[in-house]
Amino acid sequence: MHILITGAAGMIGRKLTTRLVTDGALAGRPITKLTLLDVVAPSAPAGFSGAVAASAADLSAPGTAEQAVAGRPDVIFHLAAIVSAEAELDFDKGYRINLDGTRALLEAVRSTGDGYHPKFVFTSSIAVFGAPFPPAIPDDFHLTPLTSYGTQKAIGELLLADYNRRDFLDGVSIRLPSVVVRPGKPNKAASGFFSGIIREPLSGQEAVLPVDESVLHWHASPRAAAGFLVHAAGLTRDQLGPRINLTMPGVCCTVGEQIAALARIAGDKVAARIRREPDELIIRIVAGWPSRFDARRAVALGFKGESTFDEIIRIHIEDDLGGKIAA
Amino acid sequence: MHILITGAAGMIGRKLTTRLVTDGALAGRPITKLTLLDVVAPSAPAGFSGAVAASAADLSAPGTAEQAVAGRPDVIFHLAAIVSAEAELDFDKGYRINLDGTRALLEAVRSTGDGYHPKFVFTSSIAVFGAPFPPAIPDDFHLTPLTSYGTQKAIGELLLADYNRRDFLDGVSIRLPSVVVRPGKPNKAASGFFSGIIREPLSGQEAVLPVDESVLHWHASPRAAAGFLVHAAGLTRDQLGPRINLTMPGVCCTVGEQIAALARIAGDKVAARIRREPDELIIRIVAGWPSRFDARRAVALGFKGESTFDEIIRIHIEDDLGGKIAA
Numbered sequence: 035m036h037i038l039i040t041g042a043a044g045m046i047g048r049k050l051t052t053r054l055v056t057d058g059a060l061a062g063r064p065i066t067k068l069t070l071l072d073v074v075a076p077s078a079p080a081g082f083s084g085a086v087a088a089s090a091a092d093l094s095a096p097g098t099a100e101q102a103v104a105g106r107p108d109v110i111f112h113l114a115a116i117v118s119a120e121a122e123l124d125f126d127k128g129y130r131i132n133l134d135g136t137r138a139l140l141e142a143v144r145s146t147g148d149g150y151h152p153k154f155v156f157t158s159s160i161a162v163f164g165a166p167f168p169p170a171i172p173d174d175f176h177l178t179p180l181t182s183y184g185t186q187k188a189i190g191e192l193l194l195a196d197y198n199r200r201d202f203l204d205g206v207s208i209r210l211p212s213v214v215v216r217p218g219k220p221n222k223a224a225s226g227f228f229s230g231i232i233r234e235p236l237s238g239q240e241a242v243l244p245v246d247e248s249v250l251h252w253h254a255s256p257r258a259a260a261g262f263l264v265h266a267a268g269l270t271r272d273q274l275g276p277r278i279n280l281t282m283p284g285v286c287c288t289v290g291e292q293i294a295a296l297a298r299i300a301g302d303k304v305a306a307r308i309r310r311e312p313d314e315l316i317i318r319i320v321a322g323w324p325s326r327f328d329a330r331r332a333v334a335l336g337f338k339g340e341s342t343f344d345e346i347i348r349i350h351i352e353d354d355l356g357g358k359i360a361a
Numbered sequence: 362m363h364i365l366i367t368g369a370a371g372m373i374g375r376k377l378t379t380r381l382v383t384d385g386a387l388a389g390r391p392i393t394k395l396t397l398l399d400v401v402a403p404s405a406p407a408g409f410s411g412a413v414a415a416s417a418a419d420l421s422a423p424g425t426a427e428q429a430v431a432g433r434p435d436v437i438f439h440l441a442a443i444v445s446a447e448a449e450l451d452f453d454k455g456y457r458i459n460l461d462g463t464r465a466l467l468e469a470v471r472s473t474g475d476g477y478h479p480k481f482v483f484t485s486s487i488a489v490f491g492a493p494f495p496p497a498i499p500d501d502f503h504l505t506p507l508t509s510y511g512t513q514k515a516i517g518e519l520l521l522a523d524y525n526r527r528d529f530l531d532g533v534s535i536r537l538p539s540v541v542v543r544p545g546k547p548n549k550a551a552s553g554f555f556s557g558i559i560r561e562p563l564s565g566q567e568a569v570l571p572v573d574e575s576v577l578h579w580h581a582s583p584r585a586a587a588g589f590l591v592h593a594a595g596l597t598r599d600q601l602g603p604r605i606n607l608t609m610p611g612v613c614c615t616v617g618e619q620i621a622a623l624a625r626i627a628g629d630k631v632a633a634r635i636r637r638e639p640d641e642l643i644i645r646i647v648a649g650w651p652s653r654f655d656a657r658r659a660v661a662l663g664f665k666g667e668s669t670f671d672e673i674i675r676i677h678i679e680d681d682l683g684g685k686i687a688a
Contacts, residue, residue, distance in 0.1 A: 125527065175501060179523070192516055276491065
């Protein structure tokens with residue numbers, strides 16, 4: 035089986051690549067080739083015995099998407115995207131990468147004209163939803179994005195559903211919760227603190243909390259996110275039916291509950307490394323985000339997230355810190 | 362006030378043009394100029410004292426959208442679209458006209474760069490929804506189109522909402538019910554019989570009914586559709602809030618109730634001109650269509666449809682038959 039991953043150099047792309055290499059197979063078939071694309075060339079994964087083609091590519095550039103599917107990958111994981119903050123700051127770039135790039139890839143599949151019919155897994159986002167919300171957002175809640183990023187993801191969902199309905203490919207799209215704990219350095223994303231308040235204290239650094247502890251949000255670990263993608267690739271057309279855009283399960287908890295979990299796992303001294311410094315801009319942005327979903331369809335289809343935030347912290351310690359914390 | 366209408370040669374475009382010329386004003390301001398575009402040049406309306414520029418234009422062709430807004434129309438009614446059946450038969454043409462054309466017009470507005478900020482009224486469709494449905498579809502029901510046309514309209518809604526949110530224009534989009542009774546000759550649209558079973562008998566012709574009388578559907582007259590567009594153009598940003606895509610009110614009735622209304626108004630002899638001839642393809646297509654909406658937001662915002670199907674028939678007799686029926 036040949037697998038294409040776009041956005042393979044990103045955090046979730048790397049977690050997915052590692053997971054696939056570890057499994058050695060997908061949906062019961064051995065993985066023989068990985069094609070890894072990103073705006074910067076992804077590094078080849080260690081320990082993979084099959085062929086790897088890793089290169090830099092901008093799918094919105096003419097001919098690039100056609101080239102990406104020239105090797106007829108059996109499964110396409112389309113993760114490539116400009117993140118929320120950048121799509122908001124640069125309107126043209128966001129639409130070019132997130133909308134035109136996705137459409138170019140779909141069109142490249144359709145236009146092969148030789149019976150090519152891959153599995154196409156698209157990462158969408160809970161940013162397709164915008165306030166005001168009901169207490170728990172049901173699977174049939176309307177698409178009301180309040181960012182250009184969310185708009186672009188919602189359009190990607192609609193395009194994929196139409197290409198799936200027309201039988202140009204087997205499509206499935208998964209709306210990821212906020213993925214925490216993101217490994218690596220802090221970034222400037224408005225949601226960055228959800229990871230920062232766990233990651234920094236665990237490595238002996240101070241973290242800034244810009245919002246109130248009562249803020250409620252929806253989380254899954256990077257390990258769960260990779261697991262959602264793998265599980266999605268194994269679902270059949272019959273299992274999915276026409277509604278192929280699925281909200282993933284997650285852990286709904288407050289920032290206060292996140293901090294309490296950190297204290298339980300790593301001790302009060304670690305949890306004390308969080309400094310409260312309210313930021314009005316972030317407070318306002320976060321207030322427009324969804325906080326709780328009733329992800330019944332995904333659960334019925336076998337998707338599994340974490341049950342507690344404690345699990346999410348333990349996964350970070352295991353997968354990203356080699357089991358060690360700075361007590 | 363300068364008004365641009367795309368798709369001005371279509372049935373709703375002509376009804377809207379006539380209504381605007383009759384009113385002489387829109388949102389309290391006198392209409393001084395009409396720019397009318399369509400793939401075939403629309404005819405200039407009778408009895409209009411202002412300037413009229415009517416021309417053939419394909420908005421998806423390079424430079425055409427820029428030219429369409431070069432005169433800085435204060436209000437844009439964007440009605441131009443490939444209809445449902447054609448968008449389903451010709452995938453490329455549907456996306457080119459319905460998606461690329463709409464996006465080109467939005468981009469033309471945004472790229473003026475001189476503070477231009479029109480009111481932009483988009484005609485969407487109940488085809489943005491697809492079965493299975495709840496008994497009455499609420500305003501917050503998700504977008505699940507089951508046609509390429511519905512997908513393209515849903516994407517248009519999302520784009521318009523983002524351009525509105527970014528304040529490039531004042532947007533509003535209205536999801537029209539099935540508009541009946543359409544004047545003129547029968548067409549091959551799957552929904553054509555909803556008009557045909559009223560229009561043909563009233564003009565002394567036989568009509569074919571391809572579905573069961575129990576089929577339930579959602580209707581508004583062409584007069585109401587023009588009224589929705591005019592009302593939408595008068596709504597302010599504050600009235601609309603961020604959710605600018607609105608399902609319009611309509612009359613929900615069965616085909617049997619349509620026929621009973623026809624018999625009440627025009628007599629049994631007229632109603633007897635309907636021949637039952639089941640068509641499995643049309644039966645299947647219609648089964649996927651929505652039938653009943655709970656259009657609370659639109660009603661609260663002052664949109665008015667008809668209350669009974671009798672009214673819809675009477676409007677057809679008044680507006681399209683000069684008050685005369687073939688008894």
